[in-house]
Amino acid sequence: MFRSIRLDAVLVQAVIAGALSFAHLHDLAAAAGQDGWKAWAYPVSVDLLLVAAWRRLRTLRAQGEPARAAWTWFAVALAASLGANVATAGLLDLNDVPDWLRILVAGWPALAFLGGTLLVHSPTTPTAPDAEPVESDPLPVVEPVTVPSEPDPAPVADAVESAPEPVPALPAAPPPADVPPALVDHARKLADAHRATTGSPMDAATLRDRLGLPGPMAAQLAAHLA
DSSP, X not given: OOOXXXXXXXXXXXXXXXXXXXXXXXXXXXXXXXXXXXXXXXXXXXXXXXXXXXXXXXXXXXXXXXXXXXXXXXXXXXXXXXXXXXXXXXXXXXXXXXXXXXXXXXXXXHHHHHHHXXXXXOOOOOOOOOOOOOOOOOOOOOOOOOOOOOOOOXXXXXXXXOOOOOOOOOOOOOXXXXXXXXXXXXXXXXXXXXXXXXXXXXXXXXXHHHHXXXXXXXXXXXXXXX
């Protein structure tokens, strides 16, 4: 038994509209100087760009991505198809096509090729299938290592401050004759005051510091005071 064929009204309407649009595009291309097989290729190019842009638009919308470029090329193809339908409705003399229309028809192949290339090669984000979780080996548990703490160092007893060692007195030098007597008298007064204050004789180092004399002269004065 043969199955009964049921015609879909929407499909029939689409075929009729497509055939009319195809014929209009062919007539316009032929009037613009594209004769022979080229006139038949123009409606195919326009309709293919329209379908490709619509499919691309639906794919991008399903993926939740922006579809501005697809909308743009869909509008370009729709304008080309609609413009051909309106132009062949008696508003344009097909025997005397203006130059700007010839330029548009001649430049359409490059524009359609660019749009089709961009629609096909535009990057999309593929929906990866749900990947099964990969079981990873559990990491070994590292037990904390207890490091024995070092005992606190024993308190160091405060160092007993030692008394400064006395500066050894310079050896007595023979009193030279060139020491001024006034300097000797002044040094003797200082030595007497030092002995009265500290109870010890003044050595050559103290005498040198008090009078600001060089070491040899301080030693000579100390020899006079001895």
